[in-house]
Amino acid sequence: MNQSRTTSSEPFVLSNVAIVASLILYVISAALSQASGGSPNIIILLTDDQGYGDLGYHGNTDVKTPTIDRFAQESVVFERFYVSPVCAPTRASLLTGRYNYRTGVTDTWKGGAIMHQDEYTLAEALSTAGYATGLFGKWHLGDNYPYRPQDQGFKKVLMHPGGGIGQPSDVPGNSYFDPTLLEDGVDKKFSGYCMDVYTDAALKFIEANRESPFFVYLATNTPHTPLQVPHTYEAPYLAAGLPEETSKIYGMISNIDDNFKRVLDKLDALSLSNNTIVIFMSDNGPKIFSERRHRAGLRGEKTDVYEGGIRSPFFMRWPERFKQSETIDIKAAHIDIMPTLLAATQHQYALPAAFDGRNLLPLIEDPDAIWAERTLYFQWHRGYEPNKFQNFTAIESRYKLLQAGNKFDATQKPVFELYDLKEDPGETRNIAPTYPKVAECMRAEYLDWLNDVSNSRGYPAMPAWVGSPRENPTLLTHQDRRGIGSWGNDSYHSDNYWPIRILHQGTYRISLDLYAPIRTSGIAKIKIGDKIFDKATRKGDTAVEFESIFLEKQDAMLSAWIDTNNQKTGPRFVTIEDLNNARNHN
Secondary structure (H helix, E strand, O other): OOEEEOOOOOOOOOOOOOOOOOOOOEEEOOOOOOOOOOOOEEEEEEEOOOOOOOOHHHOOOOOOOHHHHHHHHOOEEEOOEEOOOOHHHHHHHHHHOOOHHHHOOOOOOOOOOOOOOOOOOHHHHHHHOOOEEEEEEEOOOOOOOOOOHHHOOOOEEEEEOOOOOOOOOOOOOOOOEOOEEEEOOEEEEOOOEHHHHHHHHHHHHHHHOOOOOEEEEEEOOOOOOOOOOOHHHHHHHHHOOOOHHHHHHHHHHHHHHHHHHHHHHHHHHOOOHHHEEEEEEEOOOOOOOOOOOOOOOOOOOOOOOOHHHHEOOEEEEOOOOOOOOEEEOOOEEHHHHHHHHHHOOOOOEEEOOOOOOOOOHHHHHOOOOOOOOOOEEEEOOOOOOOOOOOOEEEEOOOEEEEEOOOOOOOOOOOOOEEEEOOOOOOOOOOOOOOOHHHHHHHHHHHHHHHHHHHOOOOOOOOOEEEOEOOEEOEEEOHHHOEOOOOOOOOOOOOOOEEEEEEOOOEEEEEEEEOOOOOOOOEEEEEEEOOEEEEEEEOOOOOEEEEEEEEEOOEEEEEEEEEEEOOEEEOOOEEEEEEOOOOOEOO
16 A cells, blocks of 8 residues: 655745754664664665656656666655755765755865764764674765775775766776776775676675674765766667667666666565665756756756755665555655664664754654654855855745856856745746745745854865875875866866875875876976975976975975976876875775
């Protein structure tokens, strides 16, 4: 029997921001102590740039997703599940239960996608409850100590660096096929397609930890660009007449479906399905390359705050507790995942800060549960801290306020839009001129929210910690180089820098890896704080090594460039090795 539940038809009441920022100690008590199966295993499959409409379950007649469609029919389905407009903010919120602006994550690149080391993650909490924790795929919340997944609660890690395979933080020439990945901090070459490799590792992890509770975070980088997929997956869609880009994306989604089946089959084979919570979801809306793409009637795409940019499929199955499939129309979000999962584990957790999200279990298990109205907020634009009103939305149960006209240009005058999602889910009729008081009230509440999340810790630059035995040497990439200018090439601008924290004074070796051989002799320069170190370069050099530099304990900005004939270029990578500590890549 399938049960559907919606919000009540009570008159709409504008809600206040309900975030208890002053709470110092937050304790979740186990609400499910009567569960017979003990602590549930947890698996989250998070896809990358898969849209709400990229599933047969959501009416797409082109894409083939039989496993996911069947899984949805067996699950609790949240029809109005929201995520951030881009990937790193969603991942920060999913793993902390907090809005991404509280965590230090504001963007996806240039140092804006580093989560503060003090954030208490889902993996850290579950580790205290005896869970084996594993990440397989995409992290995108910091590549250097102390921001890596192994520093934030994951005991087993197989990942690509940065925001994706082939991006500037990655090994040059890396591909979705036979990728080089970081396994527990060490580069290793693998055979096969990336999603297949992640799933292989996740299945091995499940097998090894079958006797104890485990948390598998299977966060693939597909179907994100570059659109690389085995031809056998792409070919049926090309044969059906779909555009090349859509065919590749749908091929990647079919590959996800096949790998999801492998995970579910493994649970069945090990008799673990009954007491394993499995969640399927995406990190943001789709990147649209062609109009031949099913959007399920939603407006917008990735980076947008329209529904198509922030609505995600969300299917949650737990046979031990959820005895029937169910569809819930009450809105929920990424910030709800951690409080919900911790409440399901029959453990108590002393958390250092309050959640912004809510435990969804009462809503799932009791059709008559009282569920107080709340507003959800989402915002994204380039930069290191949010600008007032730039590409934001505030979502009530019925009304949605947004401002999207200045997504990439903060100087544009804000134009506010108000939609009645109950009557107009496709966001086609702006009713802000008709209901100015509603829009005004929601704008004021948004400003209260923005002030609150911004006051959590501000938006400091997150330095790579240099000189720790946990990571030696330290590799700096364009993923975390701050400042303006191009990304992923040898361009250099005077404001480009990496923030670093030198943990102790001593002698260090610093190497610059270049994008291309030097065409003529010049000078390589490194600036750390107020000191500049230089070394002559020769034509044909592909790297420059400063063999012995004495550095003081300090927080500093590091800049590096090659100066040839008064033309400056930047390095691909900067490697800093503490010569006082033994090399340690963990």
